[in-house]
Amino acid sequence: MSTSDRENSKLGTSRRSKKLPPFSLRLTFEERARLEELAGSEPLGSYIKRRVFNGKGGGGKRARSRQRRPIKDEQKLAQVLAMLGQSRIANNLNQLAKAANLGTLPMMPDTERDIRRACADVALMRRELLRALGHRTDSEPS
Incomplete structure (x- = not known):
């Protein structure tokens, strides 16, 4: 049995199945807050993967990451969500x-x-919701 076969059998996978199980990491509230601060607008999972695999010895390509769009108008968003919640x-x-x-x-x-x-x-x-999220609406010029 090869080394990779032994590793796969430990993980419960076969040679045919290349998908590894998800990995979970427990953080304190402070650790998570720090990571979110460092990640900025980048999704947290993407930030962690990039830092781990692009750090010293990682040598991987930078993964394309989705940037979180900043909320253009938080007050407008809150108003719309309140309207929806009350209705x-x-x-x-x-x-x-x-x-x-039913006729x-x-x-x-x-x-x-x-x-x-x-x-x-x-x-x-x-x-209003689209505007608050920073998107153009159908009625606005391009």
């Missing part, structure tokens, strides 16, 4: 969709107006 939009839209699918939704002028208003509110929340 019963998801439940109400589900009830409307169910009634429409039991009477389509009166008031009902249509209320549905259009709800759609406009949802579209507004979407735009």
Whole structure:
């Protein structure tokens, strides 16, 4: 049995299966906070892998990492999330969709107006959420 076969058998893997089990690391709150500070906007896992494998003797290529996008407007984001938390939009839209699918939704002028208003509110929340996250919206010029 070769050395790699012995290592794989210890890990419960075969030669055919090259995927190793995940590795877990326990940190104190202070250690984690320090790592997150050092990582900045880079995801923590990517930062740790880069530091371990690109350090002295690591010799690996720098892995492409996704950068966390900074939140452009935290106050706007908080407002939108608060609006969503206070609303019963998801439940109400589900009830409307169910009634429409069953054919039991009477389509009166008031009902249509209320549905259009709800759609406009949802579209507004979407735009504000995208803006708060730093994305362009459909209605903004490129």
